[in-house]
Amino acid sequence: AQKITQTQPGMFVQEKEAVTLDCTYDTSDQSYGLFWYKQPSSGEMIFLIYQGSYDEQNATEGRYSLNFQKARKSANLVISASQLGDSAMYFCAMRSISGYSTLTFGKGTMLLVSP
Amino acid sequence: DAGVIQSPRHEVTEMGQEVTLRCKPISGHDYLFWYRQTMMRGLELLIYFNNNVPIDDSGMPEDRFSAKMPNASFSTLKIQPSEPRDSAVYFCASSLRQAGDTEAFFGQGTRLTVV
Numbered sequence: 539a540q541k542i543t544q545t546q547p548g549m550f551v552q553e554k555e556a557v558t559l560d561c562t563y564d565t566s567d568q569s570y571g572l573f574w575y576k577q578p579s580s581g582e583m584i585f586l587i588y589q590g591s592y593d594e595q596n597a598t599e600g601r602y603s604l605n606f607q608k609a610r611k612s613a614n615l616v617i618s619a620s621q622l623g624d625s626a627m628y629f630c631a632m633r634s635i636s637g638y639s640t641l642t643f644g645k646g647t648m649l650l651v652s653p
Numbered sequence: 654d655a656g657v658i659q660s661p662r663h664e665v666t667e668m669g670q671e672v673t674l675r676c677k678p679i680s681g682h683d684y685l686f687w688y689r690q691t692m693m694r695g696l697e698l699l700i701y702f703n704n705n706v707p708i709d710d711s712g713m714p715e716d717r718f719s720a721k722m723p724n725a726s727f728s729t730l731k732i733q734p735s736e737p738r739d740s741a742v743y744f745c746a747s748s749l750r751q752a753g754d755t756e757a758f759f760g761q762g763t764r765l766t767v768v
Contacts, residue, residue, distance in 0.1 A: 571755075588755070642698070
């Protein structure tokens, strides 16, 4: 079974600063993918970034980067230069790469960006 | 492609009534997922299909819930009879075959309120 833990119910950051959202996971799979999604107040789920368990380099997508530490089973999301529009819920998720695979989500972290 | 399309966006119904939620996945995607989101329980996987075949329905809360995928471009989630505790946002998502390393694309969700 897979489990995602996001220990920060809420985070505050000032505009233009960087923020790290924590995510730890537990799985017995050897190959898996880790994902971050953003859910703004409008409700849609927006995919942000992906990291494969076999990737040696940390994933980056614009202002988003994923700090992947396999030995610690952590996949923290780093948002650089925060913007007001980054205020949203952020969900970490994982999926096995082999066989039938579903997305397992964490409880989420609410990020508020202040001016 | 227009993305995953869900209908209706909002549904208000009385307890005991039948509710049908609809989903059109992205063309070519072989996996379809139904998730439920509540404040208390977060994002829960209800059921998922691969090539129109239900693979795992262990997340379906009880017999009042049923899901079908009669063809590759359409799925329904039915609740009969509905109860106030079914009030939640229901998401449909789709992803590519053998896509443990690619993201799932979510619809806009259906906000269900049972009064």
